[in-house]
Structures are given as structure tokens and as C-alpha cells.
Amino acid sequence: MINAIVTDIEGTTSSIEFVHSVLFPYASKKLPDFIRQNHDHKAVAAALADTAKQSGIDVHNTEALITQLLQWIADDKKVTPLKTLQGLIWEHGYRNGDYQAHIYPDALSKLTAWQQQNINLYVYSSGSIYAQKLFFGFNEGGDLQTLFTDYFDTTTGPKREAASYRVIKQAIGLPANEILFLSDTLEEVDAAAEIGMSTAWVQRQPPIAQHTPHQCVSSFSDIILPS
Numbered sequence: 001m002i003n004a005i006v007t008d009i010e011g012t013t014s015s016i017e018f019v020h021s022v023l024f025p026y027a028s029k030k031l032p033d034f035i036r037q038n039h040d041h042k043a044v045a046a047a048l049a050d051t052a053k054q055s056g057i058d059v060h061n062t063e064a065l066i067t068q069l070l071q072w073i074a075d076d077k078k079v080t081p082l083k084t085l086q087g088l089i090w091e092h093g094y095r096n097g098d099y100q101a102h103i104y105p106d107a108l109s110k111l112t113a114w115q116q117q118n119i120n121l122y123v124y125s126s127g128s129i130y131a132q133k134l135f136f137g138f139n140e141g142g143d144l145q146t147l148f149t150d151y152f153d154t155t156t157g158p159k160r161e162a163a164s165y166r167v168i169k170q171a172i173g174l175p176a177n178e179i180l181f182l183s184d185t186l187e188e189v190d191a192a193a194e195i196g197m198s199t200a201w202v203q204r205q206p207p208i209a210q211h212t213p214h215q216c217v218s219s220f221s222d223i224i225l226p227s
């Protein structure tokens, strides 16, 4: 029986198009001035120090760090310090009403139904927890933050490694087979299945590939909760 559901965001609850056509260009446009103006703020300074460590760039070379971060956005690198900075930058756009985050109607409808069935819902995304809360707080479906019990990001570990799902299972406090993980990325559902979680590989674009042991679906409407 499933008592908790953990979901990915990009490509799963929400469209890749929104992230790549709205959020990433907004971050690229605003990042240079944001870093220049805020590099001494605690969270920004820590993210820049981490960027410097991961890239080998001198931490005092702000312009080179900006260039590196812009390249990571262009390459869609799921790098923790970039994700931290993106969340901080996107906040302004959400609060300013420049955009609202996307959610597929089938995802909203099923997440709501599962919550009503007393199934605890969690998010695990490469976006920072701060960015995830903004994403569901300023969403086309309204403020959806109350859907979720808790959020996980790459500070828990990489999404393609089984060890990360072990940490999430421990945090949720349920046996792995009572947790269903949903993602559009095969390597992620493979990693979750490796530790015994139930999994659904959500493929928004047909044709749907079948891949044991995952449920393979194109929509949340087709997900069956294993008994």
C-alpha cells in the first residue's frame, strides 16, 4: 500500500517548456546584476564560494564566476550553487507577476485527490527547496504549497543515485515499498527502484516506452497505486 508519494517537477508535474522558455531565460538575464549587487549577502556569497570550488575560478573574480554560472544555465547543469542562485533570482519575477509556474491539470487533480486520501506528498527536484516553494506558491493552480508535506533537493544527493532515495526514505520514515516516486527521467526512477521504492516513469511525449519495473504512463491520470 502506498502511504507517501514523492514527485519530480520539471517534465513530471510541470512542463519542461516553462522551465526552459521562461525561468532559465529570466535567470540568465537577471543573474549578472543580481550577483554584482548581492555578492556579499550570506546565501549568495556561499553559493559563489561553492561555484568557485566546483569550477576552479578565483572566488574574488566575480565576472568570471558570472560567466561560469551563465554557461551552466545554458548547459542545463543541475549544479547546487546555481540552483540556489536561480531560486533567489526567480523570486522577484514571481512576486512581480512576471510569470506563474506551470502545472499539468492531471497532476494537480491527482495530487489533490491523493492528499484527500491521506497520502503524504513530497517533492524531489534539482531546483532548490526555496525555488520549489516559489514554484508551487506562485502557480497557475494557485498557492499549492499546502499539498506538500516536505521538499527535497540536491543537498540530499544527486537524483540519479540510489543513496539519495535511501536518505529520502529515512526522512519520510516509511518502508520503501510504501513510497511511490514519480519522474520523467529513467535514471531517476531506476535509482529509486534500486532501493525498493515503487516507481512511475512519466513520459509526457508519446510513444510511451515500457520499462520494468516501472509503471509507464503519459499522465498522472493513468497512475495506479500499487496495493
Ligand SMILES: CSCCC(=O)C(=O)COP(=O)(O)O
Binding pocket: 008, 009, 010, 011, 019, 023, 078, 086, 124, 125, 126, 127, 128, 131, 132, 135, 159
Ligand atoms: C523548481 S525549480 C525549476 C526547475 C529547475 O530548475 C530544475 O532543475 C528542475 O529539475 P527537476 O529535477 O525537477 O527535473
Ligand SMILES: [Mg+2]
Binding pocket: 008, 009, 010, 011, 012, 183, 184, 185
Ligand atoms: Mg524532471
